[in-house]
Amino acid sequence: MTWNLNSDRPIFIQIIEKIQVDIISGFYKSGDKLPSVRELAQEASVNPNTMQKALSELERTGLVYSQRTSGRFITEDTTMIDQLKSKLAKEIVTEFWDNMQKLGFQKEETISLLAKTIEIEETTTKGESNDDTGM
Amino acid sequence: MILECKDLTKTYRGYLALSNINLQIDGGHIIGLLGPNGSGKTTLLKLIAGLLSPASGSISIQGNPVGPASKNLISYLPDHFYLDHHRKVAEIIRFFDDFYEDFESERAYDMLAKLNINPNQKLKSFSKGTKEKVHLILAMSRRAKLYLLDEPIAGVDPAARDYILQTILSNYEETASILISTHLISDIENILDEVIFLQNGKIHTHALVDELRQESHKSIDDLFREVFRC
Numbered sequence: 001m002t003w004n005l006n007s008d009r010p011i012f013i014q015i016i017e018k019i020q021v022d023i024i025s026g027f028y029k030s031g032d033k034l035p036s037v038r039e040l041a042q043e044a045s046v047n048p049n050t051m052q053k054a055l056s057e058l059e060r061t062g063l064v065y066s067q068r069t070s071g072r073f074i075t076e077d078t079t080m081i082d083q084l085k086s087k088l089a090k091e092i093v094t095e096f097w098d099n100m101q102k103l104g105f106q107k108e109e110t111i112s113l114l115a116k117t118i119e120i121e122e123t124t125t126k127g128e129s130n131d132d133t134g135m
Numbered sequence: 136m137i138l139e140c141k142d143l144t145k146t147y148r149g150y151l152a153l154s155n156i157n158l159q160i161d162g163g164h165i166i167g168l169l170g171p172n173g174s175g176k177t178t179l180l181k182l183i184a185g186l187l188s189p190a191s192g193s194i195s196i197q198g199n200p201v202g203p204a205s206k207n208l209i210s211y212l213p214d215h216f217y218l219d220h221h222r223k224v225a226e227i228i229r230f231f232d233d234f235y236e237d238f239e240s241e242r243a244y245d246m247l248a249k250l251n252i253n254p255n256q257k258l259k260s261f262s263k264g265t266k267e268k269v270h271l272i273l274a275m276s277r278r279a280k281l282y283l284l285d286e287p288i289a290g291v292d293p294a295a296r297d298y299i300l301q302t303i304l305s306n307y308e309e310t311a312s313i314l315i316s317t318h319l320i321s322d323i324e325n326i327l328d329e330v331i332f333l334q335n336g337k338i339h340t341h342a343l344v345d346e347l348r349q350e351s352h353k354s355i356d357d358l359f360r361e362v363f364r365c
Binding site for chain 2: 005006007008009010011012013038041042045046047048049050053
């Protein structure tokens with residue numbers, strides 16, 4: 001797993017975002033145990049204190065809970081995970097729409113361009129996977 | 136608290152190298168000691184290690200003044216090679232094992248193996264970068280309370296640098312602290328939790344790394360370039 005942390009934003013915020021995405025994408029499933037602070041810190045090449053801070057923050061929001069002796073776990077509240085998923089999706093779409101407006105695109109143009117791009121992506125990735133199986 | 140410096144001042148024949156340094160470092164932190172050339176980084180580390188005596192002020196390491204007790208708690212990596220070049224690495228490891236109660240040969244051999252360094256080779260046969268790695272491995276193989284690393288990765292290639300940072304992260308105990316002086320800020324800033332900017336022998340900034348990023352929206356590397364622009 002790669003972490004790709006930038007140095008110009010607080011590291012603990014980027015760690016929170018990364019773990020959130022890992023939970024939404026199902027890399028960590030509801031009820032899964034998280035690796036220890038030290039293990040995660042080493043994997044991400046960050047200071048254990050920074051990792052600790054990020055996990056405490058995730059705990060505060062309820063996405064992660066800790067059991068005193070056995071470690072940290074992903075919440076079993078799947079509604080919470082779904083809510084987070086729609087929240088993040090909305091943020092990405094809003095940012096995209098803002099950027100499109102800055103480039104001077106109208107609503108209809110944007111939607112059709114988006115649909116076209118998705119179509120092209122789908123056919124090319126299908127083509128690639130066909131090539132793979134053909135090998 | 137691991138380290139406390141109070142009103143620390145050091146002069147070299149009238150030249151003021153450090154003036155009125157007040158510094159407190161708690162256990163479990165990795166602190167970057169950053170500053171332009173001649174700002175006093177090495178002087179500060181040498182004072183803490185007990186290789187220099189201050190003109191005035193005091194230093195205490197876990198409550199001990201600088202002396203035999205404090206030196207037992209500190210693993211110091213100087214910014215120059217100090218080991219006998221005619222010795223094999225294995226001989227030096229034996230020497231360290233005899234000399235330091237908290238030295239763990241096993242860890243040293245483990246790190247040497249991971250970096251493909253042959254312990255039966257003499258130190259003088261290695262490149263500059265490999266010599267640096269050997270020195271750092273020896274420093275990190277002690278179970279110290281405070282590690283003072285003066286320019287630990289300057290001559291090491293970028294790929295090995297990553298491994299060395301991992302080594303630093305995995306080899307210090309949760310209660311120990313590491314003070315690293317370096318110019319390679321972008322390489323190490325993600326493993327730091329605190330940073331000290333030294334300027335003309337004074338502390339310009341001492342803050343949490345993520346707070347500085349949040350305030351400035353800049354990396355520590357960019358911030359450094361801004362603060363110390365020539």
